[in-house]
Amino acid sequence: MLGSGIINGLIVTAKNFVGSYHDPKRMVTVQYPEERAKLPENYRNFPFLITENATDPMGTLRCVACQICEKECPPQCIYIEKSKDKKPDATGKPQLYPAVFAIDTSVCMSCQICVEVCPFDAIKMDQVFEVAATDRFTGLLLDREQLAKPNSYFHEIHPTDAAEVDTRLATERQAAEEKAKAAAAAKAAAAAKAAAPKAAVKPAAEGGPTA
Amino acid sequence: MSVSDLSSFTPSSGPTVRAVKDPFHGDLLEVSMGPQHPSTHGVFRMVVTLDGEVVVKLKPVFGYLHRNHEKIAENTTYLGSMPYTDRLDYLCSMTTNWAYALAVEKLAGQAVPDRAQYLRVILAEMTRLVNHSCLVGFLFNDLGTSFTPLLYAFREREKILDLFEALSGSRMMCNFQRFGGCRVDPTPEWLAAASRLVDNYPRFLDEYETMLTANEIMLARTQGIGILDAKLAVNAGITGPCLRASGYNYDLRKVDGYGFYPRFDFKVPLGAHGDTYDRYMMRILEMRESVKILQQAFRDLPGGPVMDPKAKIRGFRPKAGEAYGRIESPKGELGFYLISDGTPNPYRYRVRPPSLINLTLLEEMCLGHTIADSVVILGSVDIVLGEVDR
Amino acid sequence: MESLEQIRDRLLARFPGATVTLVTNPGVAAEHSLLLDAAHGAELALFLRDDPALQLDYCSNATGVDWPDKEITDVKKTTVPDPAGGAPKVVEEKTKHVEPGCLEAVYHLYSMALRHGPVVIRLRTANRSDQVKLPSLTPVWRSCDFQEREIYDLYGIVFEGHRDLRRLLMWEEFKDHPMRKDYVDPDDYEWEPTPHAAVLERAKAHYPVPPAATPPEAPKP
Numbered sequence A: 001m002l003g004s005g006i007i008n009g010l011i012v013t014a015k016n017f018v019g020s021y022h023d024p025k026r027m028v029t030v031q032y033p034e035e036r037a038k039l040p041e042n043y044r045n046f047p048f049l050i051t052e053n054a055t056d057p058m059g060t061l062r063c064v065a066c067q068i069c070e071k072e073c074p075p076q077c078i079y080i081e082k083s084k085d086k087k088p089d090a091t092g093k094p095q096l097y098p099a100v101f102a103i104d105t106s107v108c109m110s111c112q113i114c115v116e117v118c119p120f121d122a123i124k125m126d127q128v129f130e131v132a133a134t135d136r137f138t139g140l141l142l143d144r145e146q147l148a149k150p151n152s153y154f155h156e157i158h159p160t161d162a163a164e165v166d167t168r169l170a171t172e173r174q175a176a177e178e179k180a181k182a183a184a185a186a187k188a189a190a191a192a193k194a195a196a197p198k199a200a201v202k203p204a205a206e207g208g209p210t211a
Numbered sequence B: 001m002s003v004s005d006l007s008s009f010t011p012s013s014g015p016t017v018r019a020v021k022d023p024f025h026g027d028l029l030e031v032s033m034g035p036q037h038p039s040t041h042g043v044f045r046m047v048v049t050l051d052g053e054v055v056v057k058l059k060p061v062f063g064y065l066h067r068n069h070e071k072i073a074e075n076t077t078y079l080g081s082m083p084y085t086d087r088l089d090y091l092c093s094m095t096t097n098w099a100y101a102l103a104v105e106k107l108a109g110q111a112v113p114d115r116a117q118y119l120r121v122i123l124a125e126m127t128r129l130v131n132h133s134c135l136v137g138f139l140f141n142d143l144g145t146s147f148t149p150l151l152y153a154f155r156e157r158e159k160i161l162d163l164f165e166a167l168s169g170s171r172m173m174c175n176f177q178r179f180g181g182c183r184v185d186p187t188p189e190w191l192a193a194a195s196r197l198v199d200n201y202p203r204f205l206d207e208y209e210t211m212l213t214a215n216e217i218m219l220a221r222t223q224g225i226g227i228l229d230a231k232l233a234v235n236a237g238i239t240g241p242c243l244r245a246s247g248y249n250y251d252l253r254k255v256d257g258y259g260f261y262p263r264f265d266f267k268v269p270l271g272a273h274g275d276t277y278d279r280y281m282m283r284i285l286e287m288r289e290s291v292k293i294l295q296q297a298f299r300d301l302p303g304g305p306v307m308d309p310k311a312k313i314r315g316f317r318p319k320a321g322e323a324y325g326r327i328e329s330p331k332g333e334l335g336f337y338l339i340s341d342g343t344p345n346p347y348r349y350r351v352r353p354p355s356l357i358n359l360t361l362l363e364e365m366c367l368g369h370t371i372a373d374s375v376v377i378l379g380s381v382d383i384v385l386g387e388v389d390r
Numbered sequence C: 001m002e003s004l005e006q007i008r009d010r011l012l013a014r015f016p017g018a019t020v021t022l023v024t025n026p027g028v029a030a031e032h033s034l035l036l037d038a039a040h041g042a043e044l045a046l047f048l049r050d051d052p053a054l055q056l057d058y059c060s061n062a063t064g065v066d067w068p069d070k071e072i073t074d075v076k077k078t079t080v081p082d083p084a085g086g087a088p089k090v091v092e093e094k095t096k097h098v099e100p101g102c103l104e105a106v107y108h109l110y111s112m113a114l115r116h117g118p119v120v121i122r123l124r125t126a127n128r129s130d131q132v133k134l135p136s137l138t139p140v141w142r143s144c145d146f147q148e149r150e151i152y153d154l155y156g157i158v159f160e161g162h163r164d165l166r167r168l169l170m171w172e173e174f175k176d177h178p179m180r181k182d183y184v185d186p187d188d189y190e191w192e193p194t195p196h197a198a199v200l201e202r203a204k205a206h207y208p209v210p211p212a213a214t215p216p217e218a219p220k221p
Helices: A004-022 A068-072 A113-117 A151-157 A159-195 B003-007 B069-074 B079-086 B093-108 B114-143 B148-168 B188-212 B216-222 B230-235 B241-245 B276-300 B362-366 B371-381 B385-389 C004-014 C038-050 C144-155 C197-206
Strands: A047-051 A078-082 A098-104 A123-125 A148-150 B017-022 B026-033 B045-051 B054-061 B321-329 B332-340 B348-352 C020-023 C033-036 C058-067 C070-080 C089-099 C102-111 C116-124 C133-135 C158-160
Touching (some): A004 B188, A047 A151, A068 A078, A068 A113, A151 A159, B054 B371, B069 B079, B069 B348, B093 B114, B093 B321, B114 B148, B114 B188, B114 B216, B114 B276, B114 B371, B188 B276, B216 B276, B216 B371, B241 B332, B276 B371, B321 C058, B332 C102, B348 C058, C004 C033, C004 C038, C033 C038, C038 C116, C058 C144, C102 C144
Parallel strands (some): A047 A148
Antiparallel strands (some): A047 A123, A078 A098, B017 B026, B026 B045, B045 B054, C058 C102, C070 C089
16 A cells, blocks of 8 residues: 555654653663763773872872883874983882873874883773863863872772783782892892802892893 | 866866856756765765756765875874774774774784684674664665654664773774784673674664655655666776675675685675665665674684784784785775885875775766755765765 | 786787786785786776686776885995905995886776686886876776876876876865875964974974964973
């Protein structure tokens, strides 16, 4: 019958129309900003820098200013200046730190490559998507004070990833400590040997951990 | 205006509507449709010459979204181009990623683990569902059924995009494939949710088809409109559903058998007339086949790593040489041609964009039809301007 | 499908005046290609399309490649015996010569009918400045239509026999060819301060007074 296709189609829309008043499953939208959809754990937006300690964010940045992310960033939105001096990192080893770390979020395309290439787990993806600024030129250029966020925040937004990173870092630290201990022991042994009249060969382990 | 004037006309300048005179047709009206026209799916522009309401000449004008993607890619590392490929065909970033990863893997001789291969098939077919759902939705928008069919399609698309977001972190700019595998291993919950969605997908397709496929207005508007001859289509390099709607069986999933596609049992739907209706039906049928592939993939998905442990993320330098990798993207054959000179950046990086090449015969398809039909024909060709203009 | 050597030999037998060279690809993919001479390019392509054994009816990809002039230093080592009877000296003689560059058009051909391929063919221009003409393959494969226009636009190869050779992506008034390796991009982009010194320097050169009220420098710690 001519017109039956149209009528069948209208039945479908009518069903959906009526159903949307009864069945909460058919309500596919969320009344933002009163209601908010839950963000998936993997959701990424712009990068942030991890600090170990919330009370001293600038002193405990994990970043050692190696500038790998700056080189790998496809749109070149990261800018790093190395420090002149060294500060002890979480393991107590003296490391460089970023004197300037700026990310231009108006250029950043949230691709996560900086996170993937970072060997120190120092940069991670944030989940703050309500980003707005009144000044187009400097408002979206975030410096290291704005970028630094404590590790506890990372645990909040990416729990699985953060737990994995923490266990990995803990084992690495333990290994480093053990290595340092072993090196110290070797050094002591060498010193003892040197104290003895003839021995003057230095053990290879001297020099401390470099990993 | 004489005929010679018409042929020497440069469409990038001049008023948007003007009267032209043709010794054969008489008085004609030349209208510039786009680049801000809502029916051109972005910033595409067609300069149409009309005899009354009938198209007698149509010249596509490109470049409004051009950012020289190829030059950018030649100045960045192999990995650095991966997020840029998301922005080519921004509806199907998963397949665009795959095409690029496939070309680089071919260039570097990089192996891919089994689980990643299955995962790639899963994501590519889900992308096909996204793309084709969008296409049929937009096609009805072009036909004038303002927004209801589009939002039905978007409702389903959004569910898949939620899954993409949960897996890769972003709805559309997935940046998911890597050379030698995939970036993230999906959790069992994700796989279960994806499998449930795929099992429910045929219900949506049935609902959608009940609503629209037999609609008499739709049949009258699409059947016999914009007929594409198969022989001409082959010569013009038309690929994908557009070519198959004309009845020519050429699907790279079968022909090249890239990835793990030879392991799956699916059919390649073919059209008979090559008109707009066939191109619409091709999308619906392909979605049904995609659901079949997805169900097999979820059933057979093996364990293991999703990334080749030998693959390098940083400092990736393929040996000097060249390679051309192509896949069947939802829009047609998407190819990447790469020349390496042994440095971290590709010497030459070329995208073979199916959207652009499928427009080669747009004029032939539109001639003799009304301007309203040319909008529908353009919609049925399925273009994304991010890929056309690059 | 026949090997490229066989195709080359058949082409040479059929077109005695033409030159067809095999260009090997050292990479893993080992997709070798045939370099056709520009004068016979169109007839050779037509033969490839219509030959019943090949039937390369589908030109998938057509693209340009820029090979700039290369300066090559040749080192010639000669051993000069020391007249004093000492050890012979090795004298290095360095000469420089410029290997002329060219623009190249690469076509990836497949057969849809016989489902084989690819056969990669290349055409090279004589140089990069004034002799940049190549025969258009659009009359053979319609799919080259937009792609050759794109090559003309971005590389500046002029395809003879193309029915509508206009710029495709850049606008008509644009002068240069941006995909060439020696293309210098203009510094008159819209002023957009980023933390990067290079961008800043270029922007400064073009805009002596930055329009932004605050100096767009990276924040000091």
